[in-house]
Amino acid sequence: MAVKTNTSTTGAKTGRLAKAWQPFTRVSMLSWLVGAFAAVILEQLVGRPLAYMLGLGKIPVLFGFVMMLKTPLLIPSAIVYVLLIYIFPIAIIARLTTSVGNKLSAWLLRYPMAVSALIHLILLYGTLQIWGSINDYRNLVLRLTFIAILVTLSLNIINGYMGEFSCSTPGFLALGAYGASVISVSMFANDNLFGPAIFPDSWGVFVFPLALLLGGIIAAIGSLVVAIPSFRTRGDYLAIISLAFTFIVKSFIENLEVVGGPRGLSSQPDWANFTVVFIWVTLGVWIMNNFVRSTMGKALNAVRDNEVAADAMTVNTRRTKMVAFMFSAFWAGIGGGLFAHVLRYVNPATFGLQKLAEVLAMVYFGGLNSVYGSIVGAVGFNLLSEALRPLEIYKWIIIPVLLILVMIFRPTGLIAFKEFDVHAIIAPKE
Amino acid sequence: MALLEVKHMTHYFGGLRAVHDYNLAIEAGQIRGLIGPNGAGKSTIFNLITGVYTPTEGEITLNGVNLIGREQHEIASMGIGRTFQNLRLWRHMTVLEHINMANYSHITYGLIGAFFGTPARYKQEAEIEEKSHRLLKLVGADKFADQKVTNLPYGILRRIEMARALAVEPKILFLDEPTAGMNPEELKEMMSIIRHVHAELGLAIFLIEHRMKFVMELCERIQTLVFGEVIAEGTPEEIQNNPLVIEAYLGKDLDT
Numbered sequence: 001m002a003v004k005t006n007t008s009t010t011g012a013k014t015g016r017l018a019k020a021w022q023p024f025t026r027v028s029m030l031s032w033l034v035g036a037f038a039a040v041i042l043e044q045l046v047g048r049p050l051a052y053m054l055g056l057g058k059i060p061v062l063f064g065f066v067m068m069l070k071t072p073l074l075i076p077s078a079i080v081y082v083l084l085i086y087i088f089p090i091a092i093i094a095r096l097t098t099s100v101g102n103k104l105s106a107w108l109l110r111y112p113m114a115v116s117a118l119i120h121l122i123l124l125y126g127t128l129q130i131w132g133s134i135n136d137y138r139n140l141v142l143r144l145t146f147i148a149i150l151v152t153l154s155l156n157i158i159n160g161y162m163g164e165f166s167c168s169t170p171g172f173l174a175l176g177a178y179g180a181s182v183i184s185v186s187m188f189a190n191d192n193l194f195g196p197a198i199f200p201d202s203w204g205v206f207v208f209p210l211a212l213l214l215g216g217i218i219a220a221i222g223s224l225v226v227a228i229p230s231f232r233t234r235g236d237y238l239a240i241i242s243l244a245f246t247f248i249v250k251s252f253i254e255n256l257e258v259v260g261g262p263r264g265l266s267s268q269p270d271w272a273n274f275t276v277v278f279i280w281v282t283l284g285v286w287i288m289n290n291f292v293r294s295t296m297g298k299a300l301n302a303v304r305d306n307e308v309a310a311d312a313m314t315v316n317t318r319r320t321k322m323v324a325f326m327f328s329a330f331w332a333g334i335g336g337g338l339f340a341h342v343l344r345y346v347n348p349a350t351f352g353l354q355k356l357a358e359v360l361a362m363v364y365f366g367g368l369n370s371v372y373g374s375i376v377g378a379v380g381f382n383l384l385s386e387a388l389r390p391l392e393i394y395k396w397i398i399i400p401v402l403l404i405l406v407m408i409f410r411p412t413g414l415i416a417f418k419e420f421d422v423h424a425i426i427a428p429k430e
Numbered sequence: 431m432a433l434l435e436v437k438h439m440t441h442y443f444g445g446l447r448a449v450h451d452y453n454l455a456i457e458a459g460q461i462r463g464l465i466g467p468n469g470a471g472k473s474t475i476f477n478l479i480t481g482v483y484t485p486t487e488g489e490i491t492l493n494g495v496n497l498i499g500r501e502q503h504e505i506a507s508m509g510i511g512r513t514f515q516n517l518r519l520w521r522h523m524t525v526l527e528h529i530n531m532a533n534y535s536h537i538t539y540g541l542i543g544a545f546f547g548t549p550a551r552y553k554q555e556a557e558i559e560e561k562s563h564r565l566l567k568l569v570g571a572d573k574f575a576d577q578k579v580t581n582l583p584y585g586i587l588r589r590i591e592m593a594r595a596l597a598v599e600p601k602i603l604f605l606d607e608p609t610a611g612m613n614p615e616e617l618k619e620m621m622s623i624i625r626h627v628h629a630e631l632g633l634a635i636f637l638i639e640h641r642m643k644f645v646m647e648l649c650e651r652i653q654t655l656v657f658g659e660v661i662a663e664g665t666p667e668e669i670q671n672n673p674l675v676i677e678a679y680l681g682k683d684l685d686t
Binding site: 295302309312317323417 | 502503506520530535541544551558595
């Protein structure tokens with residue numbers, strides 16, 4: 001799609017790109033996923049020997065970026081690896097299964113959409129699970145990226161869909177992280193703060209969702225501190241109130257010796273594996289996308305674009321704002337709980353300005369008022385910041401410069417104001 | 431009993447008396463006009479009745495129910511739809527979404543429906559959309575349903591704003607200068623649309639307007655407002671011949 005529009009803006013290069021893309025315009029999502037699945041299986045089977053043959057030593061974790069930056073001599077090998085393992089297999093399989101994939105997609109859509117959506121999700125899950133099983137680092141990056149999607153989208157609800165500039169996300173994350181951690185650490189871990197475990201670790205399957213929900217609910221209640229002033233305040237002033245909220249939460253936890261004060265809480269049980277993270281993030285994205293696409297959720301846009309008109313058209317603006325803040329905080333809280341259990345350590349210092357800058361960057365980099373944007377923003381930012389890690393301090397020059405460029409050329413972000421239509425994604429491309 | 435009744439309404443902005451002892455009684459199905467020079471307080475009266483401001487004194491009732499102290503969205507859902515002097519549209523939303531949004535108070539699927547996409551939600555959203563298309567057809571803007579409002583010409587936007595006000599299911603429609611900035615062609619269309627809507631839906635209309643021809647042709651009764659006070663009220667003929675009105679608009683003859 002994007003390539004198509006590029007061709008109209010001329011340039012032989014983009015023309016050639018469009019030509020190369022031509023055979024793939026009709027490839028359905030199903031075929032792409034099957035291709036990706038095959039690629040990760042291939043990596044599982046021949047990745048190690050191939051990497052060895054190419055002189056890479058080990059499987060490139062993030063598409064070889066880290067290796068390329070560390071030892072530039074390996075650049076050709078890393079590129080060959082990525083081409084052989086990912087690009088060629090995916091392209092070939094996607095192309096070969098185009099017509100079958102389209103037929104299958106069409107056939108699946110004869111059943112309720114949930115069936116087809118679930119099959120796509122299972123394929124995606126399988127692909128990522130296998131991809132992430134190569135090593136722990138990759139798995140960690142994957143889980144943190146998924147959590148980032150959830151948190152970014154939750155902030156997008158306020159900053160994008162409702163058009164308020166909220167800086168309270170780290171506060172919500174902290175509330176969620178501590179809310180969930182207190183439950184899990186106090187009852188399921190041998191911790192010197194809360195003493196030995198009371199219940200067996202195997203209860204985690206049932207307790208973890210409850211702990212996360214509790215964290216989310218605490219964050220939602222906390223969000224009222226920002227939501228109620230938002231009835232009368234807008235813009236910069238609300239931004240300052242929300243920033244104050246973040247600091248209040250941070251200092252509050254720092255001074256709360258019961259949960260470890262500034263030293264933080266550690267030894268969370270290892271409950272947040274990729275499966276759990278995937279399920280929660282998918283659930284969150286699904287629910288948030290449902291919300292913003294309903295007339296009730298579009299009321300957020302009405303409040304943003306013209307509050308007076310929204311009020312005159314029977315929209316209960318106060319309720320809308322309150323729901324938006326609590327809803328957003330709830331998912332940020334869930335994200336915080338997952339985050340704490342992925343790292344298995346939290347301290348209040350994590351939830352300061354640095355975190356805020358990170359989340360805001362993901363929201364504005366990806367695009368306002370857009371679920372696509374949040375996904376692209378979170379994934380892009382996380383992969384970039386991991387891939388550029390070898391550059392050390394220069395990383396924090398390159399990423400901000402990239403952000404500035406995005407803001408200059410696309411002031412609302414890469415993919416802003418675009419509806420995330422699940423049906424269009426899983427439908428056959430014909 | 432009149433549909434909308436305003437009695438002895440007075441409003442101050444700080445020390446400035448914007449509206450003084452304003453009275454109004456609109457019967458169901460009537461078309462009424464409010465004219466007056468710039469700054470007379472016409473839009474303030476609209477804002478007072480629709481709940482943007484709370485009047486300092488006086489009472490306002492719709493079908494005998496008190497409106498003072500209620501919130502704007504509540505008053506709107508009780509049956510007052512309005513348009514604005516300067517268009518107030520939602521620039522990132524499509525035309526259809528605008529009309530759908532005005533059904534907010536009729537939505538019954540609740541947050542559960544919004545979060546989980548229940549069948550009840552899709553059923554109701556479909557009903558709302560069908561109704562919205564009907565209203566857009568009524569004002570002759572249905573072919574723009576899927577466009578963003580920022581791409582549309584001014585005359586169409588005025589109609590969309592009116593369709594949006596109608597989606598509230600009003601008993602009375604407030605039009606704040608519906609023809610402002612329109613060319614004669616669009617003006618004629620607007621007039622026939624207002625007549626058509628009035629005949630079709632049988633609602634009362636209360637409008638502010640500067641174009642005398644427009645007001646005189648449409649309205650049954652007209653009030654003239656000067657410095658927040660009604661100086662004349664009557665049929666179009668009576669208003670046209672009222673010396674006070676002529677004075678307010680054209681000034682006093684030097685000889686008299």
